[in-house]
Amino acid sequence: MIRAMMLEGMAVSAHYGYPMPMTPDQRIDLARQLGAAKISMLQDLEQRRPLELAAIVGAVIELADMAGIAVPTIRHVHGLTLGRAARWVSADPPPVQCCVLPRTRSSAASNSGEPGLASSSTTER
Numbered sequence: 001m002i003r004a005m006m007l008e009g010m011a012v013s014a015h016y017g018y019p020m021p022m023t024p025d026q027r028i029d030l031a032r033q034l035g036a037a038k039i040s041m042l043q044d045l046e047q048r049r050p051l052e053l054a055a056i057v058g059a060v061i062e063l064a065d066m067a068g069i070a071v072p073t074i075r076h077v078h079g080l081t082l083g084r085a086a087r088w089v090s091a092d093p094p095p096v097q098c099c100v101l102p103r104t105r106s107s108a109a110s111n112s113g114e115p116g117l118a119s120s121s122t123t124e125r
Helices: 001-014 024-033 040-046 053-068 072-091
Strands: none
Touching: 001 053, 001 072, 024 072, 040 053, 053 072
16 A cells, blocks of 8 residues: 555656655665654654644645546545544543643742732733
8 A cells, every 4th residue: 555655646746747766665665764763644643633634645636636647545545544533633632731830839929829820910922
């Protein structure tokens, strides 16, 4: 499946004048040399962050459509990934961690009654 996706993407790229300098097997061998590295999209999925599917995969599909190039494998994986991301991201969102700092004795006197919020004399951002 990986090779098929790469060949489809390479056809789109070549159509627009950007031939890939490596074969799919050369690229796969290069990726193996990275060892246990995780791609950023997998890290985003694991951390339940929004994925950049439109910019990374959707753009290839759009360019393929404009050129009349079939990319069935890319479309299939794109659809599966969209479905997985929607289920995973919405299933159990991580707790929001924003601007709330633990109170200490020295900061307790300067804070309003809310943990992590400065007194009203502090300028808002």
